[in-house]
Every structure is written in C-alpha cells, then in structure tokens.
Amino acid sequence: DALVLAHLPAGAAVDLRNPADVKSMLRRVGVDVPDTRAWRLEAMREVHPAVEALLQWRKAERIATTFGHQWLDEHVHGGRLRGAWSSTDGAAGRMTAQAGLHNLPAELRPVVRADPGWVFVQADLGQIEPRVLAAVSGDRALVQATRADDLYRPVADRLRVERPIAKVAVLAAMYGQTSGTAGQALQGMERAYPVAMQYLRDADRAGREGRELRTFGGRLIPMYDTIAERDDEPDDGAVDDRSVSAALAARGRYARNASVQGAAAELFKAWAATVRARLAATSARIVLCLHDELILHVPETEAEHAAATVTACLDEASGRWFRGTEVRFVTDVQVVRSWADAKG
Incomplete structure (x- = not known):
C-alpha cells in the first residue's frame, strides 16, 4: 500500500x-x-x-x-505447476486448463522455467482457424491463400484492402460480426471466397434453426435452446420479437464459430498425438497443450531435433486429417528457457 x-x-x-x-x-x-x-x-x-x-x-x-500462498499450496508440487486440465470442453472441443495454465499473468511467467540443462520447445499454430476454414469448406481461392506464411497478405491483395482490414474481414466471417468495418469488408469476402462464406452461412442457418451440427471429424455440436424455446408458457410480452431474433442470431454465430473451432481443435489434438508418438524414444515430453500452443520439456542437446520434429509432425498430422485439401498449416517454433520468453 x-x-x-x-x-x-x-x-x-x-x-x-x-x-x-x-x-x-x-x-x-x-x-x-x-x-x-x-x-x-x-x-x-x-x-x-x-x-x-x-x-x-x-x-x-x-x-x-x-496466485498467492493458497495457489502455491494447491497447485505447485515438486517444483511443477499442476492445474486441472480438460481435453474436450465446450462446443468447440478445445483443451482448457485452470490454475494459471490458461491465464498466468505475464509477471509470473518468468518463474516457469526449464530444469537446468533443459529447455522448452514452444510451438503455436499460425492463423489456424482461417486455414481450417479453407480445409473444411474446400474454397479453392482460400486454399491458395494458405500457401503464404501470412495468409492475410494474399487475402488483402484479393480484397484490395490493407492487411488489417483483411484480417478483420476473415475473423468477422467466422465470428458472425456484421457491423462497422467488418460489415464493409465482408462484402468483399462474399465475392472473393463464396464457397467458404456459404459454408459459414450453412452453419449459421443450422444454429438459428436449432439443428445439430458435426465437426469435420464427426464430433456432435448440440444446439442449446433459447429462453423463448425453454419457456413452455411464456407471459404475454415477456419475450418480444426483437429478443427472440437476437437470441437466434447469437445461436447462429455460436454454430458458425464452433464448426471451425471444433475442426481446429481436432487438428491440434492429432498434431499433439503425433508429436508424442514421434518423440517417444527421446527424453522430450509434452508439458502443456492448450488451444493452439504446444510446449515440450526437452534436454538442451535434443532441442534442435525436437523442434524439427514438431514442425514435421504438423505436416504429417494435417496431411492425414485434411487429406487431399492441399491446405498449408504453419507453426512458429521457439526454443526458450522460460515460459515468459515463449510468450514474448
């Protein structure tokens, strides 16, 4: 104080x-x-x-x-941070974690360090959701954009806009945003990538209608009921038409996003499993896999091999999972001594 x-x-x-x-x-x-x-x-x-x-x-x-003494007593044991972790949580089936594994403040990340003589090999999937959209929709123009290290650059060229606007347009399409800059950019997306946009519209429509969806890998995405649908005997005027419309639109956005995020989560898991299998004969071990981030704890002498394997495994896993789509997936791999360095 x-x-x-x-x-x-x-x-x-x-x-x-x-x-x-x-x-x-x-x-x-x-x-x-x-x-x-x-x-x-x-x-x-x-x-x-x-x-x-x-x-x-x-x-x-x-x-x-x-993250005080109680947190230390509950979650840090034997020099290791151990938090509750779920392999499939929520509509998208993404991995989730607690105890700081998901949201450890930047000020504390320097304390998460590799053992002496060891390092972390940290890898993030790059622009994973738009690349997955290209794969699941089969939009040839968007597939071609994935050949670039930075997918948003060829999208910007095709839309004839600046890169930041192109990024807004792609993300707005997947998240169902229609107003402001996003709304203007989406008009270009409709012309440039009609197949991908139709895929998202179909998912949105299914969500609005309350129909169940399945991810690319076949996992069920159930639709929830809106308040109006749950109320068997609604009071007159309790739920107006505007509220009903807004609730259905929100469910449509949920469906279009879950269909892409769900497929991205499946690819991530296939990638992580492939990495684990290919490095099983080494001392490298996965210590965190969450959302789009994979971290391995590796002897320093094995770091170069592990980093190369992580990249090769993404090619292997994506080629198997999205066979024949020709979509290119990329990962940014770093060799660091602390989690703070990886996040930097």
Whole structure:
C-alpha cells in the first residue's frame, strides 16, 4: 500500500480495498470521480501520480490474491505447476486448463522455467482457424491463400484492402460480426471466397434453426435452446420479437464459430498425438497443450531435433486429417528457457 499512500499527506489512513475510502483519497489529491471503477481511472492516469499508483496496486493485489500462498499450496508440487486440465470442453472441443495454465499473468511467467540443462520447445499454430476454414469448406481461392506464411497478405491483395482490414474481414466471417468495418469488408469476402462464406452461412442457418451440427471429424455440436424455446408458457410480452431474433442470431454465430473451432481443435489434438508418438524414444515430453500452443520439456542437446520434429509432425498430422485439401498449416517454433520468453 505504501506506493499509493506516498502520494497522500503524511499520516493519512486509507483502506485501498474500500471504494468509499479510495474515492475520498482521490478527492484529497484533486481527483473528483463519481466512482472508482477501473475503466474510469484508466482515463485519468495522467491527472495525478496517485491514480497510476492505485491502478498498479490493484493489479498487484489481484495477482497476490489469485496466485498467492493458497495457489502455491494447491497447485505447485515438486517444483511443477499442476492445474486441472480438460481435453474436450465446450462446443468447440478445445483443451482448457485452470490454475494459471490458461491465464498466468505475464509477471509470473518468468518463474516457469526449464530444469537446468533443459529447455522448452514452444510451438503455436499460425492463423489456424482461417486455414481450417479453407480445409473444411474446400474454397479453392482460400486454399491458395494458405500457401503464404501470412495468409492475410494474399487475402488483402484479393480484397484490395490493407492487411488489417483483411484480417478483420476473415475473423468477422467466422465470428458472425456484421457491423462497422467488418460489415464493409465482408462484402468483399462474399465475392472473393463464396464457397467458404456459404459454408459459414450453412452453419449459421443450422444454429438459428436449432439443428445439430458435426465437426469435420464427426464430433456432435448440440444446439442449446433459447429462453423463448425453454419457456413452455411464456407471459404475454415477456419475450418480444426483437429478443427472440437476437437470441437466434447469437445461436447462429455460436454454430458458425464452433464448426471451425471444433475442426481446429481436432487438428491440434492429432498434431499433439503425433508429436508424442514421434518423440517417444527421446527424453522430450509434452508439458502443456492448450488451444493452439504446444510446449515440450526437452534436454538442451535434443532441442534442435525436437523442434524439427514438431514442425514435421504438423505436416504429417494435417496431411492425414485434411487429406487431399492441399491446405498449408504453419507453426512458429521457439526454443526458450522460460515460459515468459515463449510468450514474448
């Protein structure tokens, strides 16, 4: 607390966890705010150094509360961070994890280090979802774009827009965003990649209608009921037409995204399984596989071989899983000593 209190008159007593005390403290230094919500204080960082100090204190407090002694006692054993992990969670079937494996703050990542004489081989799948969309839809123009290391560059050229706008357009198509810059860019997507867009529309329509879908690999994606569909005896006017329409649109977006994310999750798992099999005779071991990220703990003398194997296994797994599609998948592989380096 001292770094915040240093900006107050000597002897001032403030409970930084009490919003009323914090509001009074800020008023004393000339910062009058209706409340102390983070978004409001963020805009006032430059007004007084006490605001910046308070925001830094809150960040440190959250880390200390979430990742303090109790977290260490529960999840760190024998020098290893061990959190609950699920191989298939949610509609997309992606891997999920807890205890910081999914969202460890950047300030703590340096403590996740390889053993002496060992390193981490970390690999991220690059632009995985648009590449998967090319594979599952069979859109020849989008397949051709995957030949590039940066898929968004040829998409931008085809749409005749800047790369950032092309990226927005591709992601908006998969996530069902239709307004603003995304809406304008989507018009170009419809002309440039009609097969991929039709695939997404079909998934969206199935979601709106409440029909079940299956991923490329055959896994069932069940549709949930909207509030209106769950209510057998709705009160008159309780659910208006606008609410019903919004709920169905949301389910459509859920379906179009799950159909792509689900196939991406299947490829990731096939890749991870292939890596494990191909490195079984070595000392390398997978220590984390989550979403699009694979991390191996490897003796330093085996790092070069392991890194090359990870890349080769992606070619093998994608060639087997999406046989005949000619889609190119890429991965960024790094050899690092701490998780912070991998995230950098």
